[in-house]
Amino acid sequence: MRLVLFDCDGTLVDSGALIVAAAQDAFAEFGQPAPDEPTLRAAIGLSVAQCLEFWRPDLPVADQAAIGRAFGRHYWKHRTAGIHAEPLFPGILALLDRLAAQPDTLLGIVTGNSRRGLDAILAHHELAERFVTLQTACRHPSKPHPAMVLEALAETGARAEDTVVIGDTSYDVLMARAAGTLPVGVAWGNHPAERLVEAGAAHVVHAATDLHPILGLA
Structure with missing residues (x-):
């Protein structure tokens, strides 16, 4: 039995504009300058706490946590309003x-x-019915810790050597490698192809159809 694990944001769906807008609003709420858009996008894939640490390591932890909570509010504000499509x-x-x-x-x-x-x-x-295991930051340490992949293996009974992890960031690649699975990077998301290669991706693809031969689809 083969297991194929996908990252979501930046891999399956283009949610970058929504995440960037929510982050910008969260920083503005506290009168703090937001990082530029490339910096905001570079952290997508991490859990919220790690995003704030990446975006503004100069801020006290309590301030990072408060902005992180505001990020969640603004994320759902934008999502409910339907301003930014995913x-x-x-x-x-x-x-x-x-x-x-x-x-x-x-x-x-x-x-x-x-x-x-x-x-x-x-x-x-x-899409929900297509997936048999869903692992999120609510239950696990942030990527690149391998906990999400290891729990998916435990839930499905799949072996690491029969598992492929597909993602758009170096965090996905490092997570996959730490779990002993095959890391495949996609170049249409938030990290450039060269960063995926540097992290150790076994393959980096530029279109969804490029995944077909890797996954054994004729």
Whole structure:
């Protein structure tokens, strides 16, 4: 049995604009300058606490925590208003449909998003039934810690050597390697291809169709 684990934000869906807007509003609420957009995007994939540490390591921990809570409020404000769309990246739906039709393949998600946020994304795109394991930052240490992947292995009974982790950041690649799984980077997300290679990705792809041969799809 093969297990294919996907990151969500930046891999399945293009949620960068929503996350950036929420972060900018959170910093503004506290009268703090927000980092520039490339810096904000570079932390996507980490849990909120680690994002704040990455974005503004100069701030006291208590201030980081307060801005992190504000980020959550603004995230849901923007999401509810529907101002920033979170479309699936090109070719992702067809890829998931083909993988879900494979009798020897299980699908899962390992994401720095909250379970509430992940559930909303899956419901919006009507994807939930395709995944048998959902691992989020609510229950685990932040990436690149391998806990999310290890729990997905435990839940499904899959072996690490039969598991592929697909993500758009170096955090995904490092997490996959730490868990003993195959790390595959996608270059359409938040980290450039060269950073994925430096982190140790076994493959880096530039389109969803490039994943087909890696995953054994003719």
